[in-house]
Amino acid sequence: MSITRPLLSLAILVLPAAQPSAAQERVVLEDFETAPADRWSKAADPIERLGEAARTGESGGRWNPGPGSSAIRTAIPEDWRSFAALRFSVRPHAAPTALVERTLEVRVRERGGRHAWWRKVSVPAGEWTEVELPLWRFRQAGSPRWTEMESLALAARAPGPIDLDDMVLVPGSAGEASHVLPDEEGLGYAFPDRAYVRRVHRKGPFRLFTDAREVDAGLFLDEMESLYGDFRRIFAVEEPPPVAPFDLFLYREESDYRSLFPGLVRRLYSAELAPPEADGMSVGYLAASSHDPGQPLGRPVFLHEMTHCLLGYHLRLPSNGNWLQEGAATLMQNAKRPQPDLDEQIQKMLEEKNHVPLARLFEAERLRPGPLYLQAMTFLEFLRAGERAGSFASFVAGWREGKKTGELSRELLGLSGDDLDRAWLEFCREKYR
Structure with a gap:
């Protein structure tokens, strides 16, 4: 059940800082030269226009966000159909925690939309990086609608100054696909020098790629489609599956999986990734x-x-290893393949107090594999049990809207703090005995 989830930039082309071509046609959203930086009017932490923050020209923007802060810009074109990408230059300063890498979220929102479609950008601190985000990477199940764009936002995951410059929309086509299909060249990178590679795609939302002859693709996809049906039922998913299928790569040799997966991610998603330590990994879809x-x-x-892929697509949850991601993944795994000693492991977690107050669990950015995965799973089971089951769909709707679990528990269950902990513990002692 363990998984390593490093910081990476999905579907982002990170380029060495270079002078933009004067001949390139583009639409300037922000260059911090011709318009005041306060056009980011909803920023909790203002973006200042400073000469020392410039990559090109006479000035750039310096943003000094607090933890979880965002800067929102509504002065943008409404119709993005004729653009292919968002490009900007960024130079993060070292964060107070001495991070060598800083992470931003870039969010776009359509008019009247409840949700923001976002992509994560991880770049080195202390140097300029030019980032290019293909717009089609933001699309999920037909949204956002490129004819009705309302806002662009930056969100910081850690405090500390960030310099910005030359934010432009690159001409082209925004595209309509949900995400990229692995092409022949990409598959060649994933399975080099393999005489035998199968690609199996039925009517369901999954495609299997494998170089293992003994794999029964039919049984494998049957289970995945059954998982998807259970997921849609449990998490009250009504929207249709993605336009393009989720992809499953199954390698014959473990060493091939560990050595080739970073190359696959680099080729298909223009991201850097260390070889995985876990038995499995997911990135995007x-x-x-x-x-x-x-x-x-x-x-x-x-x-x-x-x-994890399904949560990212249907609930718009970042795959950063938080309690909801790992609890749901552990729940669904055990629903299909029950862990033989699951009750004993949960009893041990309770008896040895290998759990934390729920408020801490909810706020943790990343869980360590082990007892906390079980705690997260049992809290989801707690929410789905008894009279609370009627509120679970409201919890899911709240999570989709970015609401915090503690807030939802107070609102929907009338429980918080020690009262919520006691109710959860009582449920666990009764169910797992």
Whole structure:
């Protein structure tokens, strides 16, 4: 069930800082030269126009966000259909925690939309980086509608100054696909020098790519489609599946999975990734693992990883290893492949007090594999049990809107703090005995 989820920039082309071509046609959103920086009018922490913050020209923008702060710009073109990408230059200063890398979220919102469609950008601190985000990477199930764009926002995941310059929309086509399909060249990078690679796609929302002859693709996809049906039922998903399928890469050799996955991600998503330490990994809408001959349906970790993909698509949740991601993935994995000693492991977690106050669990950015995964899973089971089950769909709707679990628990259950902890513990002692 363990997974390593490093910081990475999905679907982002990170370029060395270079002078933009004068001949290139573009639409300038912000150059911090011709318009005041206060056009980011809803920024909780203002963006200042400073000469020392410039990459090109006489001035750039310096933003000094607090933790979780965002800067929102509504002065943008309404119709983005004739643009292919958003490009900007960024130079993060070292954060107070001495991070060598800083992470931003770039968010776009359509008019009247409840949700922001976002992509994560991780760049080195202390130097200029030019980032290019293809617009089609923001699309999910037909949204956003490029004819009705309302705002562009930057969100900081850690405090500390960030310099910005030359934010432009690059001409082209915004595109209508939900995400990229692996092309022949990309598959060649994923499975080099393989005489045998199968690609299996039925009517369901999954495609399997494997170089393992002994894999029963039909059984494998049956289980994935069953997982998807259970996921849609449990999390009250009504929207249709994505336009393009979720991709599953199953390698014959474990060493191939660990060595080739970084190359695959680099090729398909223009991102850098260290070789995975876990038995499986997911990035965006792609999950990968290696084949275990003793498990004809594939490793249970595939169920765990695909749940991360489904949560990202349908609930718009970042795959950063928080309690909801790991709790839901553990829940769905055990629903399909029950862990034989699950009750005993949960009893041990309770008896040895290998759990934390729920308020801390909700706020943790990333959970360590182990007892906290079980705690997160049991809290979801707690929410789905008894009279609370009627409120679970409202919890899911709240999570989709970015509401915090503690707030939802007070609003929907009338429980918070120690009262919520006691109710959860009582549920666990009764159910897992």
